[in-house]
Amino acid sequence: MAQSxxxxxxxxxxxxxxxxxxDQTAExxxxxxxxxxxLREPKRVVRVSVPTKMDDGDxxxxxxxxxxxxxxxxxxxxxxxxxxxxxxxxxxxLSMWMTWKCAVVNVPFGGGKGxxxxxxxxxxxxxxxxMTRRFASELVDIIGPDIDIPAPDVYTNAQTMAxxxxxxxxxxxxxxxxxxxxxxxxxxxxxxRDKATGLGCVFVVREALKxxxxxxxxxxxxxxxxxxxxxxxxxxIEPIGGKVVAASDSRGGVYNPNGIACADLVxxxxxxxxxxxxxxxxxxTNEELLAVDCEVLVPSALExxxxxxxxxxxxxxxxxxxxxxxxxxxxxxxxNDKGIFVLPDILANAGGVTVSYFEWxxxxxxxxxxxxxxxxxxxxxMVTAFERVHAESEKLGVDMRLAxxxxxxxxxxxxxxxxxxxx
Ligand code: GLU
Numbered sequence: 307m308a309q310s311x312x313x314x315x316x317x318x319x320x321x322x323x324x325x326x327x328x329d330q331t332a333e334x335x336x337x338x339x340x341x342x343x344x345l346r347e348p349k350r351v352v353r354v355s356v357p358t359k360m361d362d363g364d365x366x367x368x369x370x371x372x373x374x375x376x377x378x379x380x381x382x383x384x385x386x387x388x389x390x391x392x393x394x395x396x397x398x399x400l401s402m403w404m405t406w407k408c409a410v411v412n413v414p415f416g417g418g419k420g421x422x423x424x425x426x427x428x429x430x431x432x433x434x435x436x437m438t439r440r441f442a443s444e445l446v447d448i449i450g451p452d453i454d455i456p457a458p459d460v461y462t463n464a465q466t467m468a469x470x471x472x473x474x475x476x477x478x479x480x481x482x483x484x485x486x487x488x489x490x491x492x493x494x495x496x497x498x499r500d501k502a503t504g505l506g507c508v509f510v511v512r513e514a515l516k517x518x519x520x521x522x523x524x525x526x527x528x529x530x531x532x533x534x535x536x537x538x539x540x541x542x543i544e545p546i547g548g549k550v551v552a553a554s555d556s557r558g559g560v561y562n563p564n565g566i567a568c569a570d571l572v573x574x575x576x577x578x579x580x581x582x583x584x585x586x587x588x589x590x591t592n593e594e595l596l597a598v599d600c601e602v603l604v605p606s607a608l609e610x611x612x613x614x615x616x617x618x619x620x621x622x623x624x625x626x627x628x629x630x631x632x633x634x635x636x637x638x639x640x641x642n643d644k645g646i647f648v649l650p651d652i653l654a655n656a657g658g659v660t661v662s663y664f665e666w667x668x669x670x671x672x673x674x675x676x677x678x679x680x681x682x683x684x685x686x687x688m689v690t691a692f693e694r695v696h697a698e699s700e701k702l703g704v705d706m707r708l709a710x711x712x713x714x715x716x717x718x719x720x721x722x723x724x725x726x727x728x729x
């Protein structure tokens with residue numbers, strides 16, 4: 307079988323990274339060729355054109371994708387992102403990571419991911435709505451509560467999910483709340499879903515610091531990306547003692563070695579659209595943020611930022627991957643050389659899909675949980691997943707990324723083995 311080389315993702319892209327990680331895991335687990343081969347390929351990938359009427363009367367034709375990697379443990383689950391860099395290969399990689407992520411936290415889903423190559427920041431709400439509804443119409447036959455359940459991702463949110471839910475429901479002739487998660491609470495969304503990825507990341511960072519004998523009180527955090535994950539992480543780590551010393555978004559970063567009040571960062575971003583220029587901070591670049599003197603680095607933006615080039619500059623002792631795929635295989639090797647403890651994406655950011663699972667259950671049951679119940683159940687899932695992955699890492703003598711992958715891929719492989727290959 308073709309094996310992937312270990313080139314840096316900057317050159318090779320996220321799909322190459324995802325395949326290298328799977329190949330390494332298959333070797334570690336001594337997976338049979340039939341299962342390894344099945345898991346290397348997504349079950350189904352669709353590419354659709356999304357012609358959209360723009361406000362000026364023109365029609366712009368966007369391209370959208372949905373990759374459904376695996377359904378052996380349940381329906382596909384994963385976000386939809388709107389970003390100029392979206393490609394078919396990217397969503398294929400992201401859907402594969404979703405499969406392992408769902409298995410690491412042991413929720414009964416496989417992995418999916420989709421997106422539209424577009425620049426959402428330059429589009430009006432009306433344009434975004436028309437584009438979303440057209441995309442949802444194209445996907446109507448391959449999504450659904452038992453097939454594939456989208457959720458928010460990069461530059462999509464609860465409103466996007468409401469449009470998808472409405473479009474799907476209008477086609478079905480009745481309301482189908484369980485077709486998406488991360489929808490508004492008024493439409494059956496779960497309390498606690500919005501903050502869930504950040505909160506889940508806080509739980510695993512807390513457990514990691516405890517395990518490493520590092521106090522959380524005063525632990526300095528550098529957060530790359532101040533979207534849903536990075537901003538919630540910052541707000542939720544602060545009350546338990548973490549000190550955010552640096553934060554950034556696509557326009558640049560800010561730094562104050564004595565700590566930055568998260569309320570100020572959130573307010574400044576709300577007002578100006580960026581953290582840049584927040585009072586009491588110095589400006590830094592996104593690259594400089596990675597090299598900030600701190601205990602915990604939280605890359606929570608896009609893929610491929612920790613590479614063989616940037617990894618040697620990192621001073622953090624712990625990395626918690628709020629983003630999907632921020633580290634390349636070569637980057638990981640360099641982190642291992644430096645003895646940095648990595649909480650990999652498929653563990654560190656699994657809180658989002660965990661509460662998505664709770665939301666799906668609530669939507670199907672029509673019975674809703676309190677926010678305390680959601681948070682408590684999330685904590686249990688995240689702590690259990692951390693302990694399981696850490697134990698695997700100790701047992702096998704491998705880094706946390708390979709250990710998490712071994713747990714995730716191992717669970718999916720067992721499901722494939724039990725179901726067998728049809729017919
Ligand atoms: N987009 C999020 C992720 O990458 C959430 C997916 C979901 O909740 O289905 O994990």
